[in-house]
Amino acid sequence: MKLDTIAVLGGGPGGLYAARLLKRSHPEAEVTVYEQGVPDKTFGFGVGLASRTQRNLRLADEESLDGIVAAAHGHEMSMRVGDNEVRLAHGELLAIGRATLLSVLQKYAEDAGVELRFGERRSASGIDADLVVAADGISSATRTDLAEEFGPEITEGEGLYLWCGTDFALPRAIFTPVATEHGTFVAHAYPYAPDRSTFLIETDEKTWRRAGFDVSTRETPNGESDQLSLSYLQEAFSETLQGNRLIGNRTKWLRFRTIRCRSWHTRNTVLLGDAAHTAHYSIGSGTKLAMEDAIALDRAVLASGDLGEALAKYEAERRPAVEHLQAIAERSMAWWDSFPDRLxxxxxxxxxxxxxxxxxxxxxxxxxxxxxxxxxxxxxxxxxxxxxxxxxxxxxxxxxxxxxxxxxxxxxxxxxxxxxxxxxxxxxxxxxxxxxxxxxxxxxxxxxxxxxxxxxxxxxxxxxxxxxxxxxxxxxxxxxxxxxxxxxxxxxxxxxxxxxxxxxxxxxxx
Ligand SMILES: Cc1cc2nc3c(=O)[nH]c(=O)nc-3n(C[C@H](O)[C@H](O)[C@H](O)COP(=O)(O)OP(=O)(O)OC[C@H]3O[C@@H](n4cnc5c(N)ncnc54)[C@H](O)[C@@H]3O)c2cc1C
Known part of the structure; x- marks a missing residue:
């Protein structure tokens, strides 16, 4: 199939990876990524990449995976309750800073000949291209604008989570609860650079309210971090933090939103990554799913005679795997929501x-x-x-x-x-x-x-x-x-x- 122009909305991991793969398999096409943000200003700390994900990425594009692995940080897993800790050697678990991952993927996209346009927010309807890949994230405007075609369904988890970091590398990934006068908070934390770790902290609604975080959440302006919660949690997790501070980056308490869509494509527009589906972070899979979507989309486009067939093929191939992971993720989310009951x-x-x-x-x-x-x-x-x-x-x-x-x-x-x-x-x-x-x-x-x-x-x-x-x-x-x-x-x-x-x-x- 001949494609002259491919537009990708969103320069997250899904969009950048799709752009590189599509440009490599369609060297004649003009492939452009439109990203509303500017480079190096991204939110978020580290994301994990399991060994199976690394295998899939290696099969699709060894070169960029080598670049990712070189910038990533390996770790093993542990769980600590009170003074008791168990460790799990996990072979090939890697984590990488989200900003680092994006700069690696930006480089590989540009090396392949993709044009990256930062500071440009676009909508699918305002773009003239043979193929529009909407990788515009969990709050995808494309999904909302074309809601009748995509049929999105959004459900919210019971518990609350807060995504922050710290400026030292934990010796290993750790799951650990702390009991405070207000209730239990659980950290999922892992190192992703020699001087950085992700801290993801969860709690239940009652504890959140008792600690006054319903108020601090409401009073934290958009784009800022909930400092009250960060100070409280820094104190609560001081042992795991070894006296280091917790750092926010637009950090606020949220409930996890699981996205499902009845369809992922309409005419020449296709949803990819978080725009199409999300799966709870406790199975560490959002980045993986977005990048594996990119692989499937590229293969389907390459193997099909026309765009309609390609997009249908992409969805038919990916949907069972995504739905399987979503089922696992939903169960995992519920398990973590009730974690304090098992202490x-x-x-x-x-x-x-x-x-x-x-x-x-x-x-x-x-x-x-x-x-x-x-x-x-x-x-x-x-x-x-x-x-x-x-x-x-x-x-x-x-x-x-x-x-x-x-x-x-x-x-x-x-x-x-x-x-x-x-x-x-x-x-x-x-x-x-x-x-x-x-x-x-x-x-x-x-x-x-x-x-x-x-x-x-x-x-x-x-x-x-x-x-x-x-x-x-x-x-x-x-x-x-x-x-x-x-x-x-x-x-x-x-x-x-x-x-x-x-x-x-x-x-x-x-
Ligand atoms: C707390 C938490 C922890 C997580 N931990 C992990 C983990 O350990 N491992 C893992 O694999 N995943 C993890 N994830 C998930 C991961 O962050 C996402 O699933 C992943 O980033 C999805 O990639 P994406 O490319 O689909 O979307 P995004 O990364 O969200 O990128 C979308 C991009 O589109 C841009 N954009 C949006 N609209 C427009 C527009 N109209 N025009 C131009 N640009 C636009 C945005 O600025 C953004 O850069 C976690 C998520 C959460 C919430």
Missing amino acids: AMPVEQLMIAYMTRAGKVTVDRFAESAPQVARPGLAAFAGVAIDEVPSPASVAEWILDQPLACGAHRFPRRIAPETLRNAGGTVPVEISARPWTPETADLIAVLPHATAYWLTGPDDREATLDRLDAGERIRRATGALVVADVPAGLRTVAAGAVASERVDLVAFTG
Whole structure:
């Protein structure tokens, strides 16, 4: 297909990367990036790039990935609760300053022959080009202007987050909560340069209000940072910060917005990156998704005879992967929103709950990749010595074989006897709504008193994960025994849920 002019709205990672790839595959085309901001004035601190993302970027364009890796900072992961810390060697986790990433991508776009026009805000309707790539970010005006065609749906998370940084490099990435007189704040922090770390801090609405941050958020003018919150959090996280300061950059409390669109393209205009979709930052994926969209768009344009076919192909290829990640991200967001409820768990067991939170990693896989954390975590779950925990291949069955004493109930293993289903005191509960929705909260609020709740529902994977997540909420809200039906094919998922205290017992179906 011959394209003479390609206009890219937005010089974020998605737009810059798409511009470079498209210019390389269409050297005759005039490719222009319009960016409303000016270089080096970008918001944000560091962003993480997982090893799988690096592999995908290497396959698409080795040269620019080398440039990114050279400017990035490697780190391993850890979680600390109180004085207890666990570490996770993670191989190839990288983080890079957003401003650095953009300057690397600007250079590679220009090297390929892309024209970068800064300080120019444009709209899709005001541009005459064969192809308009709208990479204009989470607040995309293109998506709003063409809302009928794109059909956007925006949902907000329950919790609040604040994105800031500090001017020293943490020794490793860390997840750590602190309890203050107002409630719990959790930091996700990681180094991204020899003298910089990102600090992303979360809390729940009640804590946020009690600390007076609803007022400070309201009173912080647009474009400025909420200094009151930053000073408070600097004090609260002083140990992790090792006495360093927290720095804002237009830093304010926000609720995470998940964007979904019914369609990503109309006529010659296509949405890419955050403009089309977002996924919660706790799976570190927005930059990755935007850059992988660029790869898919370039490939689809190259492989198609006309633009309509190309844009349809791009969407058909990307949508399943994006929706899969959004499902994982939604679960991860809900897990973090309820993180303070799990602080009584030993930190190694908490790490198992963290790794298995979204259904992506199973407990046996985690035991294989990080035995130094998983083994003590499983020993804590079972109340046995670490050397009693078997090899990763046998871990799932071993978890299900652990006995349980709960009130008057004694069970030899974690698979519920069928007699319990119809026993007096057992209440069946059908879970049909997502676990973090008001419907499920209402359902939990009016549950009749019971000694055991037996959760049922559809047997597909997502519904099962929902049921296990709802189980955790019911377990914490009622203190009763919770059993969930799980399809026999999801045995390792069931074992992970039991070891993470989402449910007490499972019953295999099908
Ligand atoms: C708290 C937080 C933490 C995050 N952490 C990570 C992480 O660790 N890893 C990760 O991969 N991602 C992370 N992300 C996500 C990441 O920042 C975004 O997903 C990513 O930047 C999306 O890239 P993009 O190119 O689609 O949009 P953006 O980076 O938002 O770029 C859009 C650009 O378009 C410009 N623009 C907008 N409208 C116009 C217009 N009309 N004309 C011209 N220019 C315009 C804007 O100025 C902006 O530069 C995080 C996000 C948040 C909120």
